[in-house]
Amino acid sequence: MLQLIEQFLQQDYKITFASPAQKGEKASNLSSLGIDEVSIELNNASFDDFIKELQPTIVLFDRFMMEEQFGWRVAENCPKAIRILDTEDLHFLRKTRHQQLKKGEAFTTEALLKSDDAKREIASILRCDMSLIISTFEMDLLKDVFKIDEKILYYLPFLLDKVDEHQTKKWKSFDEREHFIFIGNFFHKPNVDAVLTLKTQIWSKIRKLLPKAEVHIYGAYVNQQINQLHNKKEGFIIKGFAGNAKEVVRNAKVVLAPLRFGAGIKGKLIEAMVCGTPSVTSEIGAEGMHNTLPWNGFIEADYSKFSEKTVQLYTDETLWISSQEKGIEIINQIYDKEKIGVLFINKIKEIQGDLDRHRTQNFLGNLLQHQTLQATKYMSKWIEVKNKS
Incomplete structure (x- = not known):
């Protein structure tokens, strides 16, 4: 608006x-x-x-x-x-x-x-x-x-706005970033479902491969169903409302969005590209957002493959930088x-x-x-x- x-x-x-x-x-x-x-x-x-x-x-x-x-x-x-x-x-x-x-x-x-x-x-x-x-x-x-x-x-x-060199120079590097992130308003049912899916179907597989990894869950209107997923020992951290959404996305290494239903184009995934943060999502998540351009990370339906590719993106600097560049291309070509x-x-x-x-x-x-x-x-x-x- x-x-x-x-x-x-x-x-x-x-x-x-x-x-x-x-x-x-x-x-x-x-x-x-x-x-x-x-x-x-x-x-x-x-x-x-x-x-x-x-x-x-x-x-x-x-x-x-x-x-x-x-x-x-x-x-x-x-x-x-x-x-x-x-x-x-x-x-x-x-x-x-x-x-x-x-x-x-x-x-x-x-x-x-x-x-x-x-x-x-x-x-x-x-x-x-x-x-x-x-x-x-x-x-x-x-x-x-x-x-x-x-x-x-x-x-x-x-x-x-187009993403230019002036902006990218301000971005944190691969080594300066840490943690996975999910961000979204919890009045929105697809976001509640995505976080539940992340916790029950995906996160344990990621933690098995990355024992010290953390995923930080941000969003307004966190309900009891989401709050009770908080488990510091497992690295599943419910953060709640983000005072500055772009700042937390800029600091993260990878955005996760295993959306199982929804419509439109997803602000969290657009924000990831604008902030130079690669993402792993579902077909529903990426739907109608990138035309024929390659995604800035991975689009995956199978939860085991989702987890594997998430770990690959988190640990492979060359792949991570390449994915970041793909996000810039999507923003500059489609959303100018x-x-x-x-x-x-x-x-x-x-x-x-x-x-x-x-x-x-x-x-x-x-x-x-x-x-x-x-x-x-x-x-x-x-x-x-x-x-x-």
């Missing part, structure tokens, strides 16, 4: 950040960037007055739940505003994978097509003028499996914000230039706006009336 905000600020857009969520103590200080922060209510017509007075030219929804709640109100009160959905990742993909994993089933696209969550999220994508899709895998999934017109989809990964940021803004301008035609061609989107998944609209109105009584 901050990366998108930066792109709009560079174009001198006036930005209003409206949210129904309570502002947490660790929230970014958007007002310091010249952004207006506004509190809005769910299921309340006060939003109609707010958006009518604001009259934005672009409205960007943070995930499909926000589009469901406010999209129809924007369409009614600001019909000429471009509506953009920032999917972040495809939630239905992550949830369906999780459900199949719990049932012991292999992942199938047929399960996605049967998913009620998919129907909701796809409907949101269709209603918008443009949906931002963060991974190449998810772009292909939407086009090939769900047959969504590419005209309303836009591939936009993380927008990052100077290149992809310009293309993103140009795409918005292109749609703005002929918005009526763009919408006319999106027949299914028109259909959904016409009948508007009216259940969403009238459920909201019913809740609003109920709240007043």
Whole structure:
């Protein structure tokens, strides 16, 4: 979200950040960037007055739940505003994978097509003028499996600074780094599962080959299930919230991420590359992140091989440096914000230039706006009336 905000600020857009969520103590200080922060209510017509007075030219929804709640109100009160959905990742993909994993089933696209969550999220994508899709895998999934017109989809990964020689000179060397690391928010179920997998399936194999090795587990909202895995004797250390995530990743020698389900592109693995730290992950972890470029470490499904390759990466300096360089290549080729940021803004301008035609061609989107998944609209109105009584 901050990366998108930066792109709009560079174009001198006036930005209003409206949210129904309570502002947490660790929230970014958007007002310091010249952004207006506004509190809005769910299921309340006060939003109609707010958006009518604001009259934005672009409205960007943070995930499909926000589009469901406010999209129809924007369409009614600001019909000429471009509506953009920032999917972040495809939630239905992550949830369906999780459900199949719990049932012991292999992942199938047929399960996605049967998913009620998919129907909701796809409907949101269709209603918008443009949906931002963060991974190449998810772009292909939407086009090939769900047959969504590419005209309303836009591939936009993380927008990052290129890694240059000035940065790499500041990185710690192979010999200066120590320990393995896992980092991730524990509100996020894939992260909880990955740490449990690391402890129960992988870590003992690594410790057998590296008896003095330690893995440090960082992340906000550590729960009891994760805390009880702490075992200093085994080198499995639960550290909890990291005050400076990049600093702990820069100090680590290898990032471990045995993710068994999920979606989108993984911030922890991007951060590893940006910090010059090689990683070992699963196919789900690396999915849609590196195109045809070689990974900055290893992608491995078999836990015994995962452990062996982890040890190899941790002990072989030549391999470690080579993997670090591959990470730089991925960041500089795929995530260069100077290149992809310009293309993103140009795409918005292109749609703005002929918005009526763009919408006319999106027949299914028109259909959904016409009948508007009216259940969403009238459920909201019913809740609003109920709240007043």
